[in-house]
Amino acid sequence: MKVSVPFASFLAGAGASYTSQQWQTLNATVEVDDAKCTAVRQDWKKGQLRTNFPGAFMNLQSEVCLSEPVDQCLVDNTIIPAGIPTNNATCNQGSVPSYYIEITKGSDVTAALKFAREHQVTLSVKNAGHDYMTRNSGKGTLSLWTHNLQGxxxxxxxxxxxxxxxxxxxxxxxxxxxxxxxxxxxxxxxxxxxxxxxxxxxxxxxxxxxxxxxxxxxxxxxxxxxxxxxxxxxxxxxxxxxxxxxxxxxxxxxxxxxxxxxxxxxxxxxxxxxREPIAFADVHLPSNISSETALEWIKLLVHESLEWGRQGWGGHVAGTYVTHFNPVSDFISDNGTKARASFQRVTDFALSHGGTSNVAVYPNWLYIWNTFLLPLTTMQGGNMGMGSSRLLPDELFATEEGKGKIMSYFRSIAELGFNPVNFYTPVTTPFTYQRLQDPEGFAAKGMGTSLTPAWYRSLWHLQTIGSMAWNSSYEDRVSFVTKLTNSTVQLEALAGPNAGSHFNEANPFMTGWQESYYGRENYERLLKIKAKYDPKNILTCWKCIGFKDKQDIPSSRYHCQGKLQQDVYKNLGLKPSS
Structure with missing residues (x-):
């Protein structure tokens, strides 16, 4: 087990006295590895750097203190190499944990938990660091870094x-x-x-x-x-x-x-x-299409998606493309004839607007992943991106009225400044799986998981995504999150009262998260399990099981999210859920 300090953590003891100039003088007397610093700046947005370093996170909201813009390291992420802080700028810790333990075996975790209980230390847990929700970091916490639990x-x-x-x-x-x-x-x-x-x-x-x-x-x-x-x-x-x-x-x-x-x-x-062959459909529009063309395209996707779901297709739909996969035997046994027929209408639309279409059967999943997906999945880090999401029930796609409501939503968020060209939504719900496992009762219940049952009766995981600048002011952040939360409220109205959202990819500042993530019945059951295995709430995170809105949002533990949350609530007239 290794305990380390990922970034400088200054602990001022009683009677400590120093000035900024004295720190600069000390800095000038020690050796600095300029080459390593340059390499980090060059790779600032690369996922490999951020997943393999305990004090870095894929998304900046896990590094900065959202409620205090001066409490972060002001590194310009819009240029490569990343711009270093200007002269005399202080590189602050933000939400990056002060200490971390590299977890390599179970006894490391046991020791960390014992230490936390004895000394009332707050813990956070980081793996590869992809979290959007600010849960894998925490100001002043001891981080348990599990990335090296390989094998x-x-x-x-x-x-x-x-x-x-x-x-x-x-x-x-x-x-x-x-x-x-x-x-x-x-x-x-x-x-x-x-x-x-x-x-x-x-x-x-x-x-x-x-x-x-x-x-x-x-x-x-x-x-x-x-x-x-x-x-x-x-x-x-x-x-x-x-x-x-x-x-x-x-x-x-x-x-x-x-x-x-x-x-x-x-x-x-x-x-x-x-391992079996898989049918693959990849249909693209040019990236420079207009907003109106994007809305026409999205309307076509809305009309096609229910039948695709029934056939077993899933993947992604977006403002300029659809990428879908299907392992069902009917679509891999005829050299792609049925697959091409399924995507004929979107193919015609794309080609008529100067786009491309590739619908075919390939030998296996890894071939498709290596050939078509890996070149597109170089995930960039160092951005402050957030989204709102909602699971859209399949019944919305079954009627003209429902499809009209979906398109009205897209037009309304366009008025809030979200460009439909940038629309992106996973189509990854267990739509066909649920029906194969339980054809009689699929609409009534889940499959024994603690997920919201909405996962098993939905077709799209609809998202609205945006981002804040690395040097955004507090007012800018409040404005952005207010708009994002307003779009969440509209998504809730579209999806209906029995819909839900994804624990990992929702709006971190939404209200009503308890029912949205789990459904009321599952949430109450999870609370009892939490009380059984973690009665003192040692393992806690933002809007996780054990989090209490009225108590935790205004607490010092969650100040970096809580202050912002309270101001967004005020702007929209919302209240904490619990």
């Missing part, structure tokens, strides 16, 4: 501990293992693992704990549907093997309960799928 194992058959039934082929994947490595390893064993789009997102980390949606999810389900066992250290310091037969309540909570609320995961065992 993958394949088994052709697997019986979870304490169970009797053989699950079949599985992969046991360390919490920090990136999905890119998992996809390659799975293919080497003639298998496919359901995973995230980006190769640097950990397949057994926060992606999975928040539900785990992926482009093959419409047919194969959520990550939470496919996980069969966890190795975890709970807040009492005990390392546990958790599955449907051992600690089944905790197993339920980990399958969608989100974040590190219930413990620190060391690895997860995933049910994997035999």
């Amino acid at each position: 993958i194992e394949y088994r052709g058959s697997f019986v979870p501990k304490g169970c009797k039934a053989d699950i079949g082929r599985v992969m046991i994947v360390g919490a920090g293992t990136p999905s890119g490595d998992a996809h390659i390893f799975a293919d080497e064993h003639d298998s496919v693992i359901l995973g995230p789009y980006s190769p640097s997102v950990a397949v057994s980390g926060g992606w999975l704990l928040g539900g785990g949606h992926g482009v093959l999810g419409p047919v194969y389900g959520m990550g939470a549907d496919r996980v069969v066992e966890f190795q975890i250290v709970t807040p009492d310091g005990k390392e546990r093997t958790v599955n449907a037969c051992q600690d089944p309540d905790l197993f339920f909570a980990l399958r969608g309960g989100g974040g590190s609320s219930f413990g620190v995961v060391l690895n997860a065992t995933h049910s994997v799928i035999p």
